[in-house]
Each structure stands twice: as structure tokens, then as C-alpha cells.
Amino acid sequence: MNKSLYQALPWLxxxxxxxxxxxxxxxxxxxxxxxxxxxxxxxxxxxxxxxxTEHALITLYETLGGFVLATVIGTALGVALGASPLVHxxxxxxxxxxxxxxxxxxxxxxxxxFGIGVVPAIITxxxxxxxxxxxxxxxxxxxxxxxxxxxLRSLGASKRVILWKVSIPRSLPYLFAAxxxxxxxxxxxxxxxxxxxxxSGIGHLTAVASAQLEPELAxxxxxxxxxxxxxxxxxxxxxxxxxxxxxxxxxxxxTG
Amino acid sequence: MKPFVELDQVSLRYGxxxxxxxxxxxxxxxxxxxxxxxxxxxxxxxxxxxxxxxTGLWPITGGEVQVAGSRVRGPLKxxxxxxxxxxxxxxxNTLRNVxxxxxxxxxxRSRFRSHRREYEEIALDLLNTVxxxxxxxxxxxxxxxxxxQRVQLCRALIHEPSLLILDEPFGALxxxxxxxLWDVLQELCLARKxxxxxxxxxxxxxxxxxxxxxxxxxxxxxxxxxxKVAADRPRSLELTYDHDFVDMVRxxxxxxxxxxxxxxxxxxxxx
Numbered sequence: 001m002n003k004s005l006y007q008a009l010p011w012l013x014x015x016x017x018x019x020x021x022x023x024x025x026x027x028x029x030x031x032x033x034x035x036x037x038x039x040x041x042x043x044x045x046x047x048x049x050x051x052x053t054e055h056a057l058i059t060l061y062e063t064l065g066g067f068v069l070a071t072v073i074g075t076a077l078g079v080a081l082g083a084s085p086l087v088h089x090x091x092x093x094x095x096x097x098x099x100x101x102x103x104x105x106x107x108x109x110x111x112x113x114f115g116i117g118v119v120p121a122i123i124t125x126x127x128x129x130x131x132x133x134x135x136x137x138x139x140x141x142x143x144x145x146x147x148x149x150x151x152l153r154s155l156g157a158s159k160r161v162i163l164w165k166v167s168i169p170r171s172l173p174y175l176f177a178a179x180x181x182x183x184x185x186x187x188x189x190x191x192x193x194x195x196x197x198x199x200s201g202i203g204h205l206t207a208v209a210s211a212q213l214e215p216e217l218a219x220x221x222x223x224x225x226x227x228x229x230x231x232x233x234x235x236x237x238x239x240x241x242x243x244x245x246x247x248x249x250x251x252x253x254x255t256g
Numbered sequence: 257m258k259p260f261v262e263l264d265q266v267s268l269r270y271g272x273x274x275x276x277x278x279x280x281x282x283x284x285x286x287x288x289x290x291x292x293x294x295x296x297x298x299x300x301x302x303x304x305x306x307x308x309x310x311t312g313l314w315p316i317t318g319g320e321v322q323v324a325g326s327r328v329r330g331p332l333k334x335x336x337x338x339x340x341x342x343x344x345x346x347x348x349n350t351l352r353n354v355x356x357x358x359x360x361x362x363x364x365r366s367r368f369r370s371h372r373r374e375y376e377e378i379a380l381d382l383l384n385t386v387x388x389x390x391x392x393x394x395x396x397x398x399x400x401x402x403x404x405q406r407v408q409l410c411r412a413l414i415h416e417p418s419l420l421i422l423d424e425p426f427g428a429l430x431x432x433x434x435x436x437l438w439d440v441l442q443e444l445c446l447a448r449k450x451x452x453x454x455x456x457x458x459x460x461x462x463x464x465x466x467x468x469x470x471x472x473x474x475x476x477x478x479x480x481x482x483x484k485v486a487a488d489r490p491r492s493l494e495l496t497y498d499h500d501f502v503d504m505v506r507x508x509x510x511x512x513x514x515x516x517x518x519x520x521x522x523x524x525x526x527x
Contacts, residue, residue: 147423148343151411154311154421155360156333165359169347 036216044216045223052205056224059190059202062118063232066125067186073126074133074182075175081134082141082171083163099131104192111197121198125189129182136178140171176240183232191225202228260289260324260451261310261419267318267476268302268309279305281476282319289418292445292452294462294469296508298516302477303455307421310453311335324418332419334361336412336450340424342404344396350407351392354379357415364415382410385447386440402433406440413444420450427457435493438464446489459508460496471508474515481511 018038024030025037032040045052077095081088103124110120144167152162194203206221263285269276279302287293295303308314309321312328321328336357344353358364358375368375380392386406396404405425412420425441426434438461445452445465456462462469463485471481483504487495495501 145341145343147339147341148345150308150311150313151337151339151343152360153313153331154333154335154337155357155415156331156362157360161360165356166345169345172347 033213033215036219038219040216041219041223045220048217048220052202052220052224055200055202055205055221056228058118058200059121059187059194059225060228062121062190062193062201063125063183063187065118065122066127066189067129067183069122069126070130070133070182070186071179074130074178075137077130078134078137078171078175079141079163079168082138083159083167088138088142095131095134103128103189104196107193107196110193116197116199118198118200121190121193121201124193125186128189128192129186132181132185133175133178136174137171140174141167144170172243173240176236176243180233180236180240183236184229187225187229187232258325259286260291261285261287261453262322263309263319264322265319266309266316266321268305268314269317270305278476280309280316281478283309283478285470285479287451287453289451290449291468292454292466294454294456294466295472296456296459296462296469296512297472297477298474298512299457301472301474301515303472304423306472306477307423307453307455311337311419311421334415334417334419336415336417336420338405338408338412338420338422338425340427342396342401342408344404344407344411346396348396349392350383350388350394350396350399351376351379353396353407354383354410354414356411361415379410379414382414383407385444386410402429402437405429405437409437409441409444413448413450416448417450420445420452422452422454422456424456425454426461434458434461439493441465442490459505459512463501463505463508464491464493464496469504469508471511471515480515481508483508 022037022039025032025035081092106127107120107124110123114120114123141163144162148166149162152166157165190201191203194201195207198204202221202225206218206225209215209217209221263283265282265284266280267278267282268280269278271277283306285306295306297303305314309316310323310328312321312323312331323332345356348356355368355375359368364375383389383392386409388403388406388410391399391403396407399407408425412422422441426437429437442465452465454462454465459469463483466485469483469485470479471483472478473480485504487498487501
């Protein structure tokens with residue numbers, strides 16, 4: 001296949017999807033309050049660009065806030081769990097139990113504590129995204145090859161030296177693979193929280209638009225959400241590729 | 257002269273006293289300073305366990321191990337080791353992999369930052385002697401399996417250890433590369449004279465490289481046979497076609513297969 005065609009293929013599929021959508025609306029004369037045609041959605045996107053951008057930036061802020069918290073706390077917990085079998089043994093069941101609680105169910109409680117606004121979204125975003133980071137970092141730390149451990153121990157390396165020289169660098173690819181998953185999780189967390197209880201953010205905008213029967217705006221919001229999600233994923237993937245270029249290839253990620 | 261490594265009635269039982277797996281049963285072994293000893297035996301007989309006992313990486317449950325005149329109570333702190341699997345660090349280039357022990361072993365550790373250039377020169381020289389001139393800045397995955405094992409040998413020897421432990425270091429290589437590396441190892445050992453314990457399944461390798469070849473019984477491991485290899489060094493691969501050499505290898509082989517049939521199906525129980 002032609003190389004430039006090959007590269008254009010994903011874009012063609014996306015454009016094709018919009019064309020198909022437009023056609024379906026047109027052919028079956030679907031009323032626009034039920035499913036607006038993409039052309040109308042794009043027009044709304046353009047005319048409402050100011051408020052949409054404002055809401056999107058708030059969501060971005062919440063997502064990054066939760067993501068940074070998750071990265072810092074998740075990495076620290078992951079290192080502790082991976083480095084100490086005792087910590088792993090004693091806290092892992094609790095973490096799993098915590099992770100199985102649907103985070104959307106916690107949003108009302110968080111709102112009760114912190115009120116409506118940015119804070120619940122950041123907390124939800126943090127809670128939903130830190131677990132994959134913990135699990136992956138812990139895996140990277142704990143799975144140092146026994147032979148390599150022997151080499152280092154018989155050179156007189158302490159546990160701390162092994163952790164710094166081997167376990168932590170070795171867990172970096174695991175961390176970045178997890179961050180890629182975590183950023184989309186964090187984004188979903190922020191949106192969910194906005195939909196349930198917020199007065200700003202792209203999730204709030206979308207929820208209000210559909211409640212007020214403004215489907216064009218609701219769909220415009222959805223488009224922005226998915227575009228932002230893809231963009232964040234791509235950024236993290238770039239970061240991952242840059243940082244783990246010379247490290248272990250092909251690390252599987254646990255999404256929790 | 258007192259032997260460099262001395263095992264006196266050493267037993268090692270994994271996983272507790274009574275019901276654990278007895279891997280070594282009252283093993284005696286003495287190795288003089290600078291000697292090269294090969295250990296062969298059926299799979300799962302406790303060869304690798306013996307290495308763990310010698311280096312103090314696994315606590316013994318009976319007897320006594322002495323290395324360099326003092327009793328081994330925990331992991332030794334100066335040993336060079338190489339294994340069958342590449343244990344190189346993929347995020348470091350070749351040179352920095354070789355330098356790793358110098359960042360850990362004293363007295364190099366405290367001098368490492370201030371004398372880095374000097375240590376790099378030593379590492380580069382060592383890489384040159386194993387035929388890796390110009391590979392210092394290469395990443396590990398750019399090297400073939402044989403080259404990676406050369407790097408592993410360099411890493412095991414960079415800090416000039418008095419004890420070198422090799423656990424099947426050439427096991428994963430093709431026959432030609434393996435024989436090439438025998439000579440690389442021989443050359444390094446002749447120049448540096450470490451005390452070497454080599455565990456291998458390759459009986460020709462064991463005999464070609466060693467001063468003494470010891471045969472272990474099936475688990476629990478004990479030594480059942482010893483061959484001295486008298487040939488002068490440096491040896492050449494011609495030696496392996498020599499009549500006496502071939503006879504010795506055959507004798508080793510027969511002993512191992514007899515202990516194998518006495519206790520079959522040792523595979524898969526290795527630990």
C-alpha cells in the first residue's frame with residue numbers, strides 16, 4: 001500500500017464516520033433534537049467556541065491536578081509495595097478493596113465534604129487514576145531478576161543500593177506505561193465528577209446541554225472531550241517513548 | 257597454605273528444618289587460592305545451591321563455609337558473578353554496565369566520582385581484551401548473545417575480585433561462540449588469577465577450563481568423583497581432541513548418567 005495513504009488511513013476513517021453519520025441523519029430524516037447532524041454540531045462548536053474552551057480548560061486543570069497527585073502518591077506507594085513484601089502483604093488487599101468501589105459512587109460524598117466545584121473533580125480524578133500506577137510501579141520494582149539480585153548482593157550492595165541502581169530505573173517503563181493509562185482515567189474521573197456535581201467544566205456543559213435539549217451543544221462537548229482524551233494519551237505516549245527508548249521493550253500494563 | 261574456599265560438612269535445606277527440601281548433604285570442598293574448579297552433575301542436583309552456599313547468598317543449615325580465612329555468615333561483598341541469562345542493565349550502555357561493580361564495591365565506591373575517568377579507562381581496556389573494542393557506547397540490545405556474555409565477564413571481573421562465580425555462563429550460546437568464549441575466559445583468568453568456581457552442563461567446557469572437575473550426585477548433592485586436569489596453560493582447543501581428555505570426559509559422562517538413572521526425573525524440581 002502507498003505509504004502516505006497508509007498514514008492517512010486513520011484520518012480517513014474518522015472523516016468517513018462523520019460522513020456516514022451525516023448521511024444517516026439525512027436519509028432517515030432524524031429530527032435534530034434526537035440526533036443532530038455533525039455539520040450542525042461543528043457549527044455549534046464554532047459559534048460557542050469561547051464558552052466551550054473555558055469549560056474545557058477547567059476540565060484540563062482538574063485532570064492534570066488529579067493526575068499529578070496520582071503520579072506522585074501512586075509512585076511512592078508503588079515503590080513501597082514493590083520494595084517491601086511486608087507492606088505489600090499488609091496493604092494490597094485494602095488497596096484492591098478500595099479500587100473496586102466505583103468512584104462515581106463516591107462523588108456525592110466528596111461533594112458533601114468539599115462542596116461543588118473543582119476540588120471533587122480533582123479528587124475523583126486522582127482516585128480513579130492512581131491504582132494502575134501503584135500496581136505497575138510495584139510490579140516493576142518487585143520483579144528484578146533473582147540472578148541480577150544475586151550479582152548485586154554478592155558485591156555487597158544494600159537493599160537501598162539495589163533499589164536505586166536497579167529497581168527504580170527498571171520500573172520506569174512500567175511507570176510510563178501506567179501513566180498513559182492513568183491520564184485517560186484521570187480525565188474520565190474529572191468528567192464524571194463534573195456531570196454529577198459541578199457548575200463548570202466540559203462534563204457539566206455537556207450534561208446541562210442535554211438536559212436543556214440542546215443536542216448540538218451536548219455533542220460538541222462530547223467531541224471536545226474525546227479530542228482532549230486523545231491528545232493527552234498521545235502526549236503521554238510521546239513522553240513514554242522518549243524516556244524508555246533504551247529500556248526494556250514491551251511492558252504489559254495492568255489497568256486495575 | 258590455608259585453602260581460599262573451604263566447605264566443611266555443609267548441608268542446606270530449603271524452607272525450614274525438618275520438612276524442607278534437602279539440597280546439599282554434608283558437602284566437603286576445598287579450593288586453593290587461584291584454582292579453577294568446575295562442578296558438573298545432573299540437573300537439580302544442587303550445583304547452583306552450592307554456589308549460593310559459598311557466596312553466603314543463602315544461609316546454610318549445617319556445617320561451615322569459610323572464604324578467605326573467615327567464616328561466611330552473610331553475602332560476601334566482593335564476588336564477581338556471571339549467569340546464563342544476561343543480567344545486564346538495558347538502560348545503561350555497555351561501558352556503564354561494566355562500571356556497575358565499581359559503584360558498589362569499596363574502596364572503588366567512594367573513589368568512583370572523583371576517579372571516574374581513570375575507571376573508564378580500566379573498563380575500556382578490559383572491553384578491548386575481550387574483543388569489544390568500539391562497543392563501549394553501544395546499548396545492550398545492540399549486542400549479540402555472545403557479546404553480552406563477554407560484557408558480563410567484564411562486569412564480573414572489573415573490580416578484580418578474588419573469587420569468580422560462574423553459573424552456566426555460556427549455556428545459551430552456540431557451540432562456536434561458546435568455544436571462543438572459553439579462550440576469552442581462560443585468557444582473563446591467566447592474567448588475573450582469581451579463584452573460580454564454574455557450574456556447567458558442558459563436560460568438555462568443564463574439563464577444558466578447570467584444574468579440577470568435581471561431579472555431584474543427584475539431590476541431595478554430594479561430590480562423588482574428582483578429576484584433576486593436568487594439561488599446561490594456556491590450553492588450546494586441540495586439547496579437547498586429545499585421547500586422555502576424551503577419556504576423562506567420557507568417564508565424567510558415565511558417572512553423571514549413572515547417578516541420573518539412580519534418581520530419575522530430576523528436571524523441573526530445580527530451585
